[in-house]
Amino acid sequence: MINLEDEKSKYIFTMKLDIRWSDMDELRHVNNAVYLTYFEQARVYYFQEACQWNWKEIGVILASAHVDYLRPVVFPNPTYVYVRTSKIGTKSFEISYLITSIVNGIEELTTTGHTTMVLYDYESNKSVSIPDFLRERIRAYETVEI
Template sequence: MREITANYKFKTPINIRFSDLDAFGHVNNAVYLTFFEIARTDYFKEIIQWNWDDTNLILGKSEISYLKPLKLGDQIFCYVRTSRIGNSSFDVDYVIVKMTETGEEQVCTTGQTVCIHYDYKTYKSVSIPENETRKMMEFEGFKPRF
């Protein structure tokens, strides 16, 4: 399991709420995007220190692979990383793990979103601000572009 999360430097806890469950007692498939959003927001806040006053993001694409179900009472965490940075978009990868009775992490879900820096006045994508790009690159260990 450690191989999957080895390249992730950020991990945040996620709380499962009763309202997250489907009729079978599992976390509903649509809720995983909310879990990704919570984790991504924590990453942006704690690591990138994203400037939300000047920066708008939209999701251009989301992918989820459901590997093991999650249930109420599971202690879960989400690993987050930026895996690609383009001019106006970047990819964010996720791994949701739950703690087993032996204290090990079990991979339950993986996913990826494409985030697009967006200008709502012109309805167009725009370049990612230099400060946010630099912080993502430094934290993730990307080589400088220039």
Template structure:
């Protein structure tokens, strides 16, 4: 399946560090999860306004599809969107692309299953209503499968 950038409203630049490189001169496969985490944190802070004092989030699953390598001198951005909202879990999708001649070339796609989590009671809890509404309103209800 070819990812569609038109389904994503939010993107953030990602700074590539020298320490991200592997012996072959491209970003190490494990670093992609860090890039997703950086973009996801920006998205939750700037768009969803997640209230970390009220509720935490844990990851239940991560998926990555590597399409093209990323190197130290590439300029990359990460697109983020909520694609499914359930009772206590929700899916977040990602596209990492590099900018080449003012065009974007998709390098990596991914998805995480995130779980609204109460650390005080040590269990999953329903997604706070305010954040649920923000996810759906921002990422368009027609694109989100509620379950």
């Protein structure tokens, strides 16, 4: 059993998600395919806040994604996504996510996930090493050892 408060304490970055009516399916909850869009949206804002990412200089591509659906997200419950870098390698890093919703006044964990991101040079069509300055910015932003 995941202790939500313990998990949230590992995350500096959080943002409110605006659930759109079109995000839901005929079962009246957010469709499973939309969660990766939520991850992407939050990841972009996280990168801007954590390391002032310059997209024109250093490209990044999604190498893999994993989502665990624990509870449905439904409109109009207030919903939040928490984002952090959980691992940094030579050419890739892992971003972890929590999605929570406020249900009857209580914050509940609805979704966990992670994506592996690879730095990429679009001119040479090759992955590239993570520059030291970027690694340092991410580590300085996070509160847990990565």
